[in-house]
Amino acid sequence: MRTRSISAATALAVLFGSAALSVTVAGTATAATTASVATPGGLVANGTLRRVYVGDRSSGAITAADYAGTVIGSVRGIGGVSDLALSADGGTLWAAASTSHEIVAIDAATLAVTARYPVDTDTGPRHLAVTADRVWFTYGAQWDGDLGSVDPAADPATGTGQVTLGRLSQVHSTISGPGLLDTDPARPGVLAVAQTGLSTDSMAVLDVTGPDPRLTAWHTGDYSLNYGISDIDLVPGAQEVLVGGSARNSYADGGFKKAGAYPAGQSADIGPGGLVAQVDGGTIATYRANAAKPLRTWNNGVAHTSDLAWAPDGSRVFALVAGAGGRYTLKALTDPTKNNPTLTVNAPTSAPRAKKLTVTGKLTATVALPAGAKLTVTRTDLDSPNGKALPAVTVKSDGTYSFSDTPPAGGTVTYTARYAGDSAHTAVSASDKVAVSRAKPTLSLNNNGKLYDYSADVKFTAHLGTTYKNRTVEIWANPFGADKPNKLIKSAKVNSSGNISATVDMTRDTDVTAVFKGDARYAPRTVKSTAYARVKVSTAVSRHYKTAKIGSTSYYWFHKKTDPMLTTSMTYYPGRQQRFDLQVYYQGQWYALDSEYFPVGSNGKSAVSLEAPGESGIRVRMRSAYLNGGSGDTVNSTTYGSWKYLYFSN
The missing domain is CATH 2.60.40.730 (SOR catalytic domain)
Structure with a gap:
């Protein structure tokens, strides 16, 4: 394969009076990439080289792919490429460049531009078709669409006889918009033309075997055929055209009349032996000639397929299918002639x-x-x-x-x-x-509802009854609080008694679950035990001058004007508060004063200074407590600290 360098491509572009051209050919080290385009600008398959060419109108590029849809190379600088066609021998790829207003000839093997033919119009060229000796194209605005031709055999040095405009208006009035075109190797010298841009149905069939086109059949836009034209294809072996992917129309008598139909579609391509590949939204179907039911269908799961083309050998259908990001991806649909049951x-x-x-x-x-x-x-x-x-x-x-x-x-x-x-x-x-169905196995777990001191190591034992093959049980511990995830602490086969045990460090209330995942005859089962954990709480007393008993109870002694400092240590949790309970002794009984909550710092400390009574003979006691819910969280169980006894003397 010959590879053009950038400099050679640029020189060639200058020779034909156009912008610089960029040619890239994929090498063996390049990762495989599926061909895709942003704005479809033509699709054609080359049976000689077993390649597919896809135009991208927005980028002015043409991509070549193999029959699997993998990119082989690309050529840029084809301004507003809007349609593609191949010469009969597959050696030349023709492109309609609608924004640079030219027909571009490209070497189908190397992707090098070999010629550019300027078209004297500011509306096109738009659509292409190739016969044995000429390239046909359409151009024009909504109300004055016409037909032109390129004679590749003319001497490019003279600049004469290469591009001829007004070929349709030579034989009949113009059509609306730059018309659709089709030729067929099985019908040499026959060119089908159909209007675009309106919901009417004007169309023509031309004999282009001579130097000038001759009108074979014509239909004006009188709505008698009752459909808008989105596609036109010559039908091999019959004087018919397939319009809009579904309606067959005979042109044997110089006009057009209905001759049959396929199920509803928007566009089509006719392949070997008259096989029809049809687009209907996101569904693509193939039909045998004149068949009422599809031969093969593909549902691509998308809303739109832009274009399709048969491989000349009938081995597959290529389609541009809408995908993510609004791009169209080339799909190679295999076995199109086989029925899918x-x-x-x-x-x-x-x-x-x-x-x-x-x-x-x-x-x-x-x-x-x-x-x-x-x-x-x-x-x-x-x-x-x-x-x-x-x-x-x-x-x-x-x-x-x-x-x-x-x-x-x-x-x-x-x-x-x-x-x-x-x-x-x-x-x-x-x-x-x-x-x-599967049998329900026996599974149990102990310690449900039990309360434990802070950080107690508690053994949880699960018991599994009869099963088929699986004897493995998992034990999970899920401490209360969103910051602690459910954690697998043991997974093993149960012992000969059906038991498995795991130890949980009870720093919080905890859901412990035993999980049996089931086997072929016994269903999965999960059981849960919720065990509860107190907080760790203690209070240190300071500023007293001695400790001594009153009766059998030990008191901290303070001078009557000294404020006791009571420092509580409590297991920390964000936002946690300790409840400070205070009681006074009077005439042989303890009487509760108001309780008050104080925050616990991140170091687990909460220091409270108690105001001195200013008189002697006063006895009080205090304790710190954690109240589930009342202390600002619910991750531990309610816990009361021990009473601290205080006596105020002179």
Whole structure:
């Protein structure tokens, strides 16, 4: 393959009076990229080189791809490329450059521009078609569309005889907009023209075998054919055109009249033997000539397919399919001449394990299936995660089939039926799921509802009863509070007694769960125990001058005018407060004064200075407490600190 350098391409562009050209050809080290465009500007397949060419109008580029849709190379500098066509031998790629107003000839193998033919118009050229000796193009505004031609054999040095305008108005009035064009190798010398830009249906068929076009058939825009034209294709072997991807119209008598129809579509391309590839929104279908039902369908799951083209050998259909970001991606649709059957599988929604069930379904196709077609069947379940083959099933003459099976495993059981395809049909598969019952296992977990001191190490034991094969149990600990995630603390097989234990450090109230994930005969099960944890709380007393007992109780002694400092240490949690309880002793009884909440610092401390009474003989006591909910959070259980006794003397 010959690769043009940038300098050579630039010199060639200057020779033909245009902007600089950029040519790139993908090398072996380049990562494979699927061809895509922002604004479709033509699509054509080259059977000689087994390439596909895609124009991008917005970037002025033409991309070449292989038959898988992988980019081979590209050429830029084709201003407003709007349509592409190939010479009969596949050696020259022709492009309509609508913004630079020229027809561009490109070497189909190297992507080097070989000639540029300026077109004396400010509206086009727009559409292209190629016959044996000329390149035809349309141009013009909404009300004065016309036809032009390029004679590649004329001497480019003279500048004469290469581009001729007004070819349609030579034989008839002009059409609306730059018209659609089509030629067909099976109909040499025949050119179809159809208007664009309006919802009417003006069209013509021209004989272009001579030096000047001759009118074969004409239809004016009188709405008698009742559709707007979005596409026109010559039908091989008949004096017909296919319009809008669906309507066939005969032109045998010099006019046009309806001659049949395919199901609704927007555009089409006619391939070998009259096969039709049709676009209908995001669906693409192929039809045999004059068939009422599709041969093959592809649903691309998108709203729009811009353009399509047959490979000349009929091996595939190329389509520009709308995708993410508004770009169009080149898709290579294989086996277009094979019918794609439809297969259904209908299994019961639910069924008991180890009991016989029946699965039914149907295999249908728009092209008759061979008698006695067989389906392979597999069952996928917990015992056979890779699928277990079941006996093959023969399809009845009406397409229906059925088979019975006894599922040995419970859980989700999937039955899959497959048809391998044949010379006229593609392969197809379908499946359905059954919820097969499983026994409920025994699973328990101790310590539910128990209360523990802060940071106690508590052993939780789960007990698993009878199961089939799986004897593994997981134990999870989920401390209260959003900052602590649920954590797996142990996963192992239970011992011979069916037990498994794990130790939890109880710094918070905690949900502990035991999880059995089930097996082929026993269902999954989870049990939960919620255990509770106190906070760690203590209070240090300072500023006293001694400690001594009054009766059997030890007191901190303060002078009557000294303010006691009471410093509480409590397990920290963001926003946590300790409740300060104060009581006074009077005539043999303790009486509660108002309780008050004080914040706990990030160091876990809360210091409170108690105002001295100023008189002697006063006895008080205090304690710090954490109240679940009242202290600002709910991650621990209510905890009361010990009482601290204070006595005020002279």
